[in-house]
Amino acid sequence: MSTQSDINRAEGEPSRAGSGPSRPGTPSLLRELNDRAALELLLDGRSLTRAQLSELTGVSKVTVAQMLARLEDRGLVTAVGAQAGGRGPNATLYSVVPSSAYVAALYVDQGLVSTAVADVTGRVIAEARIADAVEDAFGDEDPVELVRSAVDGACRRAGVSVSMLSAFVIGSPGVVDPATGDARLAINLPAWHDGVLAGLRDALHKNVLIENDVNLAAMAEHALGAASDADDFVLIWLGLGVGLATVLGGRLHRGASGAAGEIGWLPVPGAPITADVGHPADGGLQWLAGADAVHTLAAEHGFGAEADSATTGASAGDMVRAIVAVAGAARIQPAATEPASPVARAGRFLDELAHRVALGAVAVCTVIDPGLIVLGGEVGLAGGTALADRVAAEVTRLCPVRPSVVPTTVASDPVLRGALLTAVNRARADLLASVAG
Numbered sequence: 298m299s300t301q302s303d304i305n306r307a308e309g310e311p312s313r314a315g316s317g318p319s320r321p322g323t324p325s326l327l328r329e330l331n332d333r334a335a336l337e338l339l340l341d342g343r344s345l346t347r348a349q350l351s352e353l354t355g356v357s358k359v360t361v362a363q364m365l366a367r368l369e370d371r372g373l374v375t376a377v378g379a380q381a382g383g384r385g386p387n388a389t390l391y392s393v394v395p396s397s398a399y400v401a402a403l404y405v406d407q408g409l410v411s412t413a414v415a416d417v418t419g420r421v422i423a424e425a426r427i428a429d430a431v432e433d434a435f436g437d438e439d440p441v442e443l444v445r446s447a448v449d450g451a452c453r454r455a456g457v458s459v460s461m462l463s464a465f466v467i468g469s470p471g472v473v474d475p476a477t478g479d480a481r482l483a484i485n486l487p488a489w490h491d492g493v494l495a496g497l498r499d500a501l502h503k504n505v506l507i508e509n510d511v512n513l514a515a516m517a518e519h520a521l522g523a524a525s526d527a528d529d530f531v532l533i534w535l536g537l538g539v540g541l542a543t544v545l546g547g548r549l550h551r552g553a554s555g556a557a558g559e560i561g562w563l564p565v566p567g568a569p570i571t572a573d574v575g576h577p578a579d580g581g582l583q584w585l586a587g588a589d590a591v592h593t594l595a596a597e598h599g600f601g602a603e604a605d606s607a608t609t610g611a612s613a614g615d616m617v618r619a620i621v622a623v624a625g626a627a628r629i630q631p632a633a634t635e636p637a638s639p640v641a642r643a644g645r646f647l648d649e650l651a652h653r654v655a656l657g658a659v660a661v662c663t664v665i666d667p668g669l670i671v672l673g674g675e676v677g678l679a680g681g682t683a684l685a686d687r688v689a690a691e692v693t694r695l696c697p698v699r700p701s702v703v704p705t706t707v708a709s710d711p712v713l714r715g716a717l718l719t720a721v722n723r724a725r726a727d728l729l730a731s732v733a734g
Contacts, residue, residue, distance in 0.1 A: 328367070331356055333732045335364045336373060339393040340725050342418035346380050346388040365391055373397050373728065393418065398724040399457050400464045401448050402716035404510065407486065407537070410443065411713050412451040414462070417728065419721045423455035424713075440488050441496040448501070463727060465503055466720040468510040468712040470538060475555045480507050482559075504723065510534075511558060512549055513715030514673050514707070515542030520718055522707040523671050531667045532705075533560075533658060536613070536674030537588045541661065561587070565656040585653040588613035591676060595620065598646040599639075614675030620646055621683045647680070651687030655695060658688060662698040673705040680704060 334354045339345060345353070347361045354361070368374035375394050379387035395416035404411040410427045427447060444467065452459050471483030474491075483489045497505045515524070515532040524530040528547045534540040541558035543550040551557050561583035564570055568584040584590060591613040595601045600620055601611070611619065624643035635641060658670055670692075671677075672685050681704045689702035707714060 328364075329732065331360060331364050332367055333729050335361065336368060336393065336732055337725075337729060339374060339391065340417065340728070342392070342420070344377055344390040344392045346390055348388060350391070368732075371732075373732070395420065396461075398463045398728055399455075399461050400466070400717070400720035400724045401451065401462050402713055402720045403444060403447060403465070403467045404513075404710065404712040404716060405440075405444070405467060405469045405486065406510070410447045411710060412447045413713055413717055414451050414455040414457055415717055415721060417721065417724050419717070421717070422457065423451050425451040425454055440486070440493050441500050444497055445500050459501065462501075462503055464720045464723040465497070465501060465505045466513075466716040466723070467497075467505065467507045468513040468716045469507060470510050470540075472554070472556045472559060473507055473509050473551075475551060475553075478507055480509075482556075504727075506719065506723070508716065508719065509540075509542075509551075509555075509558070510712045511540035511542045511673075512551070513719065514705075514711040515544055515549065515671075515715070516718055517707045517711045517715035518671055518673065518705060519544055519547075521714065522705055522711075523703045524669060527669045529665075529667050530669035530671060531661055531665070532671045532673045533654065533661075533677065534674040535586060535654065535672060535676035535680075539583045539586050539657070540674075541657075543661075543665065543667070545665070545667075560657050560661070563657055563660055565653075565660070567653075567656075582653075582657045586650070586657065586676075588676070590653070591616060591650065594649060595646060598642045598649075600642070600646065612675065614679040616679075617650075617676050617684070618679035621679065621681060624683060647683055647687055650676075650680070651684055652691050654684075654688050655691030658692050658700075658702070659696045659698075662692060662700055663696050666698050666700075668700055670700045670702045671705055672702065673707075673711060678705050678708060 331354065335350055338350065338353055347358050347365065350361045351358045365374055373394055374391055376389050377392045378390045380390050381387050395418050398417035400415055402413045408428055411424070413421050413424045415421045425447065448459060448465070469480050469483055469486060469489060471480045471486065471489065473479070474481050477491060478494045479491045480486070480489045480493070481491065494505060494507055511532065511534040514534065518524045518532055524544070529545050532542040534542070539561045541560045543558060561581055562571060563582045565582050565585060568581055571581055592601060595616050601616060620643045623639045624647055661667070672680060672688065677684070685702045685704045689700070692702065693699050705711065
């Protein structure tokens, strides 16, 4: 009869890195715990030797060899080379098989569908972007067909069949209903309604998740950007719309109805009170700091006129970027202080925009005191430290909270990056669950 010590010698104690179901210790349970621990260490794309895995998991090299053999038999792990150095033969390096899972991530907004396909290590294999040509289709085209077409195109480019994808994450504007998972109040996407998620799952035959775009951007900021060292922070999104994502204790806060962060509706001084929540641009912070408001404010300060070739016809982000460049000239030409000079007008524009953003930030800070505010979206990115420093000063002036305010450092496709991170994490969780039985 085998004793528990015999089992532990054969399979090793349950590793420090693993976790599993709470049931009495058995050989099969210990194997599951150990296999899961080894796979979890390799899933981030690292290559490790048996000795390194032994040290990290706390089990013997013999047990590690057994773990790797089982994972290799399942096609999840493979030898990828050797580590030189030290006495004796070079140690074999092991890595997760990247093709053990693929995922797709999408960002869908008015006039835009961005898609990316990645393997389980997070390496992006292909990206595709459809813009402008589909702008008129969002009101009429079936969103299920729109997504399926975008995924098909990205998979063809990646050389991966849709059937090989194990998770899909779609970022879109609007409130995501926590009960159904469907997007609602997606003003820019009138065709998105209750039942779209079920249609997507039927069409793709996979695990599909719809998530708010600003929430996904915050996930990218937390993993890759300015909030990578912060457990508590908020991301204020300044783009076509105004939004907020809140991360507390490292966890995203969505609210009971999924509407946490919809600060476009926030009543603020100087803005009318909206009478219809279906049209957030009619009032609140959106009326003061959304893309249309940025264009209007720029025009009031003499930017965007036909005579101003640098900003005529520019997007809100490009408009702010050009004005920041003009304001920056004050450091080079301090004598340019005439009230009508471009430098002075650019400074006044940034001061007023910062004041408007600060009105929303103060409402957030006085409730949750996050410590860090990240300005995201095209306007937050374009405004850079010139806008962020002004917002910080205004918040300090208007309330007793003194947060650090910084611009986003995820400069490229933050929503898509966040969707990819979420999709990869879901695929990894599925693999680990399969190993753990």
